[in-house]
Amino acid sequence: MPIIMTNNEITNGKCLGELSFVGLGLSLSHISIEGIKKLKSSDFIFLEGYTSFYFPEINAAMKVIGIKSDRFKIISRRDIEEKSGQEIIDLLLKGKNISMAVIGDPFIATTHLSLKNYAKEKGCKVNYIPGINIFSYAMSATGLFNYKFGPSATIVYKREGILSVYPYLVLSGNLSRGLHTFFFLDIDAERGPLNASEAIKLLIEMEKEERLGIITPETKIVVLERLGWPDEKIYYGKISLLYNMRFNPPNSIIIPGKLHFMEEQSLEAFSIERNER
Amino acid sequence: MPIIMTNNEITNGKCLGELSFVGLGLSLSHISIEGIKKLKSSDFIFLEGYTSFYFPEINAAMKVIGIKSDRFKIISRRDIEEKSGQEIIDLLLKGKNISMAVIGDPFIATTHLSLKNYAKEKGCKVNYIPGINIFSYAMSATGLFNYKFGPSATIVYKREGILSVYPYLVLSGNLSRGLHTFFFLDIDAERGPLNASEAIKLLIEMEKEERLGIITPETKIVVLERLGWPDEKIYYGKISLLYNMRFNPPNSIIIPGKLHFMEEQSLEAFSIERNER
Structure with missing residues (x-):
């Protein structure tokens, strides 16, 4: 047996x-x-x-x-x-x-x-x-204060044509308290990693749907490119300047809330306007 | 010259x-x-x-x-x-x-x-x-979800008899959105590190001052003891059970917001009531 x-x-x-x-x-x-x-x-x-x-x-x-x-x-x-x-x-x-x-x-x-x-x-x-991890690395690398971050959210690809506005609502809650928002970007098995510029376009679509006036061409945004890698880069500027750029994956995004002057000073170093001059 | x-x-x-x-x-x-x-x-x-x-x-x-x-x-x-x-x-x-x-x-x-x-x-x-860092270590060690944390705050010793209620106000803002709050505890050059039980007593004093009804004997709290050290310990329970305990420094505290069932499951492992049985 x-x-x-x-x-x-x-x-x-x-x-x-x-x-x-x-x-x-x-x-x-x-x-x-x-x-x-x-x-x-x-x-x-x-x-x-x-x-x-x-x-x-x-x-x-x-x-x-x-x-x-x-x-x-x-x-x-x-x-x-x-x-x-x-x-x-x-x-x-x-x-x-x-x-x-x-x-x-x-x-x-x-x-x-x-x-x-x-x-x-x-x-x-x-x-x-x-x-x-990317979340706390991002806080430290940008010079934004840890205690001024609200909850984070993930910006996801449209699935079957449907746009998830959840990240926009998290952003809105954070901005109303002056807090920064960190956005993870979706990784899809077929479509690959969501590029920051595509994510910005999705945020603009969310604005069109929810109309709270928090995403405008003037909204300042931080794009994080290949964070923690030898060729990492950080970009800071208006959405109108960043949304047409193509970034090397992986990316993530921060939309700052109310900035302390020391935070402003830190972000200035990543200003695309300043660096273009 | x-x-x-x-x-x-x-x-x-x-x-x-x-x-x-x-x-x-x-x-x-x-x-x-x-x-x-x-x-x-x-x-x-x-x-x-x-x-x-x-x-x-x-x-x-x-x-x-x-x-x-x-x-x-x-x-x-x-x-x-x-x-x-x-x-x-x-x-x-x-x-x-x-x-x-x-x-x-x-x-x-x-x-x-x-x-x-x-x-x-x-x-x-x-x-x-x-x-x-202690902040993201605490999220991971407790099993609480990263994206459900609101901004953190530091509970500080009274200085010249004055109680800072700032952490209480941060907590209140977070709880109203269902978010968790991580508290760093003060380190004073003379008085040393603030013990979690002293910090809980300060939270109770803040409640007496601000009266929003968010800190009660029934409030559940997570005490983090020597996190990241070989003898780290995590305690989860009601304030009425934890506020008279003496913890080995350094400590920090989390007051959870609305819990997902998987978060509840994770915290249960640290329940002082369960572990006392």
């Missing part, structure tokens, strides 16, 4: 494995000594490459860190949401130490929370190794 | 030095490979130890990284605001490569922005090397 052991039988119902969520930061220079140590000591590494971008290409990064290609696997959103979530849990129940390596910080996006909570429920040990 | 060269004469009016703001993160395990590289290649390092705490003690950390004590100096807030700002600029004008090493991220607090802008004005090259 063949004996098929279930995972629970193997480990006697206890999860002996360890799941570490490792933040890689935005580029290889950001990885922490703890992150490298954890990746090196893991039995297997799952890498997600669908919520953000990384410099250099993520295979190359693993090579630099010294991790052989048979010890990691790049997974898609579908893998994690429909399949690999289970693959990961299975390995954990077998007592393996698994790393889930994530671009930026593992939990700044909500994608990995359900896996974390699920693993915890199963009794597996869960570790969090933080990484530099 | 003795010749006294001014800095401008030495460098012909140009700043040839480089000022790097290096984020150390919250503990030694957070430092990035870029951060270590930059510290090691600097002519001199200034370390600030007054806006936050670090694990282990910062002298020990430099030793671990491999930086000899004659290559760095720990400076006070007064040094930077009244004196060493100039000391740093002088070294830069002499063409030195200087690092300003900061606990957490260099620009999440506003303290170092004026030095950065001043060095830029003088024409010095300025670099930013990001570090893990």
Whole structure:
């Protein structure tokens, strides 16, 4: 009689494995000594490459860190949401130490929370190794004050012709309190990353729909290009000047609220008007 | 005739030095490979130890990284605001490569922005090397969603008997929009770090003054203890249960707004009621 052991039988119902969520930061220079140590000591590494971008290409990064290609696997959103979530849990129940390596910080996006909570429920040990994330990097790189940011939002592509005005409503709430707004830009599996100029055009469309008068040609905006990468650039200027530019992906956007004079001074350094002279 | 060269004469009016703001993160395990590289290649390092705490003690950390004590100096807030700002600029004008090493991220607090802008004005090259900061670490460690945080605030000690109700007003604005509020806690040169339980008592006093009904014995609160350190702990519960506890410094606090069920699930793991059973 063949004996098929279930995972629970193997480990006697206890999860002996360890799941570490490792933040890689935005580029290889950001990885922490703890992150490298954890990746090196893991039995297997799952890498997600669908919520953000990384410099250099993520295979190359693993090579630099010294991790052989048979010890990691790049997974898609579908893998994690429909399949690999289970693959990961299975390995954990077998007592393996698994790393889930994530671009930026593992939990700044909500994608990995359900896996974390699920693993915890199963009794597996869960570790969090933080990484530099785009949101706080953007605050620091622009010189805008952390405590003056309201909630952020994601500007998304139209889907089936439908425009989501949610980011506009978040912006409106923030501006009425004098707060800055950080916008993540959509990444679509087929259409790729949303360019900042396309995102600005979507904001203009939202204005036409909601008519609160907060997006005008005079509205000043900060475009963040390849933040945290060796060739990062920051642009500050009126929408009328920025909306026709083409930026190298990935991009994000900040619409500042009321500026402190020190914030103004910091942004001036990125002024496209000043730099064009 | 003795010749006294001014800095401008030495460098012909140009700043040839480089000022790097290096984020150390919250503990030694957070430092990035870029951060270590930059510290090691600097002519001199200034370390600030007054806006936050670090694990282990910062002298020990430099030793671990491999930086000899004659290559760095720990400076006070007064040094930077009244004196060493100039000391740093002088070294830069002499063409030195200087690092300003900061606990957490260099620009999440506003303290170092004026030095950065001043060095830029003088024409010095300025670099930013990001570090893990308490604000985004707290979001990730608690499982609360990044995009649901409103602006943060600092709860400060009473000074000359005067209570600052500013944090309470920020909280009120956030709660009315369903948003979470992160509170930094004051560090006083004489009184040391503000304990979370003292901070809760100050919030209760603010409630007595402003009477908006947002702080009650039933208000649920998250206390963050030694976040990012090997012995970090997170507590979640009613104010009536938490305000008499004594926490190991450093602490910070989150008052959640409207919770998503996945956020609730994450916070449940830190419930003091559940863990007392």
